[in-house]
Amino acid sequence: MLTLYGDRQSGNCYKPRLLMELRGIPYRWVEMNVPGGETRTPAFLAKNPNGRVPLLEVEPGVHLAESNAMLCWLAEGTPWMPEDRLQRAFVMQWLFFEQYSHEPYIATSRYWLHYLKQPEEYRARLDEKRPGGYAALGVMEGELSKRDWFAGGRYTIADIALYAYTHVAHEGGFDLSAYPAVRAWLDRVAAQPGHVPMV
Amino acid sequence: MLTLYGDRQSGNCYKPRLLMELRGIPYRWVEMNVPGGETRTPAFLAKNPNGRVPLLEVEPGVHLAESNAMLCWLAEGTPWMPEDRLQRAFVMQWLFFEQYSHEPYIATSRYWLHYLKQPEEYRARLDEKRPGGYAALGVMEGELSKRDWFAGGRYTIADIALYAYTHVAHEGGFDLSAYPAVRAWLDRVAAQPGHVPMV
Numbered sequence: 001m002l003t004l005y006g007d008r009q010s011g012n013c014y015k016p017r018l019l020m021e022l023r024g025i026p027y028r029w030v031e032m033n034v035p036g037g038e039t040r041t042p043a044f045l046a047k048n049p050n051g052r053v054p055l056l057e058v059e060p061g062v063h064l065a066e067s068n069a070m071l072c073w074l075a076e077g078t079p080w081m082p083e084d085r086l087q088r089a090f091v092m093q094w095l096f097f098e099q100y101s102h103e104p105y106i107a108t109s110r111y112w113l114h115y116l117k118q119p120e121e122y123r124a125r126l127d128e129k130r131p132g133g134y135a136a137l138g139v140m141e142g143e144l145s146k147r148d149w150f151a152g153g154r155y156t157i158a159d160i161a162l163y164a165y166t167h168v169a170h171e172g173g174f175d176l177s178a179y180p181a182v183r184a185w186l187d188r189v190a191a192q193p194g195h196v197p198m199v
Numbered sequence: 200m201l202t203l204y205g206d207r208q209s210g211n212c213y214k215p216r217l218l219m220e221l222r223g224i225p226y227r228w229v230e231m232n233v234p235g236g237e238t239r240t241p242a243f244l245a246k247n248p249n250g251r252v253p254l255l256e257v258e259p260g261v262h263l264a265e266s267n268a269m270l271c272w273l274a275e276g277t278p279w280m281p282e283d284r285l286q287r288a289f290v291m292q293w294l295f296f297e298q299y300s301h302e303p304y305i306a307t308s309r310y311w312l313h314y315l316k317q318p319e320e321y322r323a324r325l326d327e328k329r330p331g332g333y334a335a336l337g338v339m340e341g342e343l344s345k346r347d348w349f350a351g352g353r354y355t356i357a358d359i360a361l362y363a364y365t366h367v368a369h370e371g372g373f374d375l376s377a378y379p380a381v382r383a384w385l386d387r388v389a390a391q392p393g394h395v396p397m398v
Contacts, residue, residue, distance in 0.1 A: 073291070086258075179258065
C-alpha cells in the first residue's frame with residue numbers, strides 16, 4: 001500500500017491525497033509535524049534529502065517527492081491526464097505555473113497568516129507577496145473566462161494542482177471577489193464525484 | 200517550424216534550445232529584450248498571459264509556456280524521457296525540484312549579479328538567497344554521489360533542466376568547489392554528443 005507523509009493543513013499534501021481519493025486508491029497517511037522539525041530529522045532526510053512533505057512511498061523503501069510529480073505518476077493512464085500530446089503539455093505548463101508563479105505567493109502568504117498565525121511579524125513580506133499572487137489569479141481568470149478546465153477539455157491534474165491553494169487563498173489574505181470565473185471553477189471542482197475537502 | 204521566444208542569457212530559455220539542438224529539431228529563435236519590457240507588451244501578453252520567456256510556438260498561433268513543460272513535450276518518445284513509469288516520475292520530481300528549490304535561489308541571484316549587474320542594490324536579498332541555493336546544491340551533490348544521472352540511468356531532461364542554471368551558478372556568486380560530484384556531472388553533460396553552450 002502507498003504511504004503518504006503529509007501535513008493536513010498543506011495544500012501541496014492535499015493534491016496527491018485528493019487524487020488518490022478520487023481514484024479510490026487505498027493509502028496510509030502519516031501526519032508530520034513540520035514546525036516541530038519532523039521533516040528535518042536524519043530518518044526523514046534519508047527518505048527525502050530535500051526535507052519536505054508531501055512524500056509518497058511508492059514501493060517499500062522507494063520515495064517520490066514533489067506534489068506535482070506525484071500527480072503525474074498517479075494520473076498516468078487515467079482520465080486526469082489527457083492522452084493528446086499537446087494537451088498533456090498544457091497540463092505540464094499549468095503544473096509548473098502553479099509551483100513557480102502561484103504557490104510561492106498564495107501558499108506562502110497563507111502559511112504565515114493561517115498556519116503560523118503571525119500577521120504582524122510577516123507584514124512587510126505579506127505586502128511583497130500581494131502583487132504576484134493577484135497576478136497569478138489574473139492569469140487564471142483570463143484562462144477560465146475562455147474554458148471550464150485548464151487543459152484537455154476536462155477535469156485534470158492541472159485543476160487539482162491549482163485548486164489546492166486557490167480554494168484557501170482567502171486564508172492567505174487574497175480576495176477572490178474580482179475573479180468570478182475562478183470562483184465558478186472552484187465550485188465545479190468541489191462538485192466533482194468523489195471530491196473530498198482538504199481538512 | 201517551431202518558434203522559440205527567448206533571451207540568450209536565460210537558463211530557462213537555454214533548456215528547450217539545448218534539447219532542440221540535441222534532437223536536431225529546426226527552430227526559429229526570436230530574441231526578446233526582457234528588461235526593455237518586450238515580454239509585457241499587449242502583443243506578447245496575448246501569446247503568454249504570464250508575460251515570461253521562454254515561450255514556444257508549437258503550431259501556428261498555439262503557444263506553450265514554462266521551460267520544463269517544453270522539455271516534457273520535446274522529450275516524449277525520445278531517450279531524454281525514460282519509458283519506465285517510476286523513472287518518469289523521478290524525472291518529474293527533479294523538474295519540480297529545479298523550479299521550486301533551485302531556480303528561485305540560484306537563477307535569481309545570477310539575474311541580480313550577472314544580468315542586472317547590481318550587487319550592491321541586491322546585497323541583502325543575495326544574502327537571503329544563499330542558504331536555499333546551497334541547500335539545493337547539497338541535495339544534488341548527495342544524489343550525484345550515488346549515480347551519474349538524475350533519473351533513468353541516463354542523460355534525461357532532468358539533467359538538462361538542472362544543468363541550465365547550475366553550470367552558471369558561479370555567476371550568481373555560488374562556489375561549487377565543495378560539490379565535486381556536481382562538477383563531475385556538469386562535465387558529463389557538457390561532453391554529450393551535440394551539446395551546445397548557453398551563450
